[in-house]
Amino acid sequence: KNQVEQSPQSLIILEGKNCTLQCNYTVSPFSNLRWYKQDTGRGPVSLTIMTFSENTKSNGRYTATLDADTKQSSLHITASQLSDSASYICVVSAYSGYSTLTFGKGTMLLVSP
Amino acid sequence: EPEVTQTPSHQVTQMGQEVILRCVPISNHLYFYWYRQILGQKVEFLVSFYNNEISEKSEIFDDQFSVERPDGSNFTLKIRSTKLEDSAMYFCASTDRGDEKLFFGSGTQLSVL
Numbered sequence: 478k479n480q481v482e483q484s485p486q487s488l489i490i491l492e493g494k495n496c497t498l499q500c501n502y503t504v505s506p507f508s509n510l511r512w513y514k515q516d517t518g519r520g521p522v523s524l525t526i527m528t529f530s531e532n533t534k535s536n537g538r539y540t541a542t543l544d545a546d547t548k549q550s551s552l553h554i555t556a557s558q559l560s561d562s563a564s565y566i567c568v569v570s571a572y573s574g575y576s577t578l579t580f581g582k583g584t585m586l587l588v589s590p
Numbered sequence: 591e592p593e594v595t596q597t598p599s600h601q602v603t604q605m606g607q608e609v610i611l612r613c614v615p616i617s618n619h620l621y622f623y624w625y626r627q628i629l630g631q632k633v634e635f636l637v638s639f640y641n642n643e644i645s646e647k648s649e650i651f652d653d654q655f656s657v658e659r660p661d662g663s664n665f666t667l668k669i670r671s672t673k674l675e676d677s678a679m680y681f682c683a684s685t686d687r688g689d690e691k692l693f694f695g696s697g698t699q700l701s702v703l
Contacts, residue, residue, distance in 0.1 A: 511691075520594070520681050520694030521633065566633065577646070578692075580633040 479504040481581035483567050489587045494557055498584045500550040500567030508572035512541050512552045515564045515583065524552070524565075557588045592616045594695035596682050602701045603672055611667045611698045613682030622665045623683040623692065624657065626650070633681070639665065672702045 481502045490496050502510070509528045513521035525534045525541040527550070533542050538555045554561055564583040571577045595614040603609050615622050624636040637647040639657055656668045665684075669676055679697045 518679075518697070518699075520683075520696050521692075522694070523691045526691055578635060580635075582632040 479569070479571060479577070479579040481567055481569050481579050483565075483581040483584050485584060486582070487585040487587070489589055490557055492557060492559055492588050492590050495553065495555050496557060496586065498552045498554075498565050498567075498586070500552070500581060502548050502550070502567070502569045502579070502581075504548075504569040504571045504579050506571055507545065507548075508570040510541075510543055510550050511568040511570070511578075512539070512550075513566040513568060515566055517563070521566055521568075554586075557586075559588050559590060562586060562588045592693075594682055594684055594693050596680075596695035596698050598698060599696065600699045600701070602703065605674055605702055606671050609669050609672055609700065611669075611680050611682075611700070613665045613667070613695055614663050615665055615682065615684030616686075616693055617663070619684035619686045619693070621645075621685045621687070622657075622659070624667045625681045625683060625694075626678040627681065627697075628678045636667070636680075669700075672700075674702050676700060677702045 484499045509526050511526045512524040515521040524536050524539050527534050527543045529545050540553045543550045564585050566583040567581040569579050597612045622639040625633050627633045635648050637651045638645045654670045658666050679699050681697045682695045683692045685692050
């Protein structure tokens with residue numbers, strides 16, 4: 478069964494600090510891995526998409542890494558801002574004729590002033 | 591920037607009643623999806639729709655659910671006889687290519703009493 482596990486479940490950091498969120502997956506056949514940011518009461522917004530051949534991708538202060546061998550990904554947030562407070566969801570796509578997305582439960586990040 | 595629009599933002603209904611959730615996907619997109627998120631849980635796939643027909647559906651999407659694209663712009667999710675456990679945030683999403691970046695709407699919070 479395809480699964481995506483994220484850690485930590487929640488995290489509190491001070492404004493301006495960096496943090497790293499983790500994602501482990503068992504999804505087959507792997508197509509791509511996505512990180513989404515979900516503000517409370519809103520829909521997820523795409524941050525990055527990485528395919529098998531990509532091991533890092535940046536979007537502003539967000540940098541995602543992918544190790545397809547160990548089936549692990551991380552999302553690093555640099556110089557955090559209050560607006561970064563949100564749930565960060567790892568989503569892995571499997572493709573076998575059609576795309577199936579498996580969502581993680583997310584890491585709830587709170588950036589404190 | 592174009593966005594996926596969902597209405598209503600909140601819907602309260604009595605158990606057993608029919609509800610229709612409405613979505614206007616991004617205009618040039620061809621693939622449409624419904625997801626749901628029960629409070630505190632991860633996002634779950636319901637159904638995907640392409641070329642005016644369902645391309646994939648999950649176990650959640652039983653006979654009580656149906657989708658329709660009645661015209662060139664709207665995409666609806668109907669729940670015929672709502673149950674308490676249908677209470678969730680329902681997200682519509684669209685993309686211009688399968689397995690590409692998904693754009694999510696802000697969701698409809700459905701409360702079944």
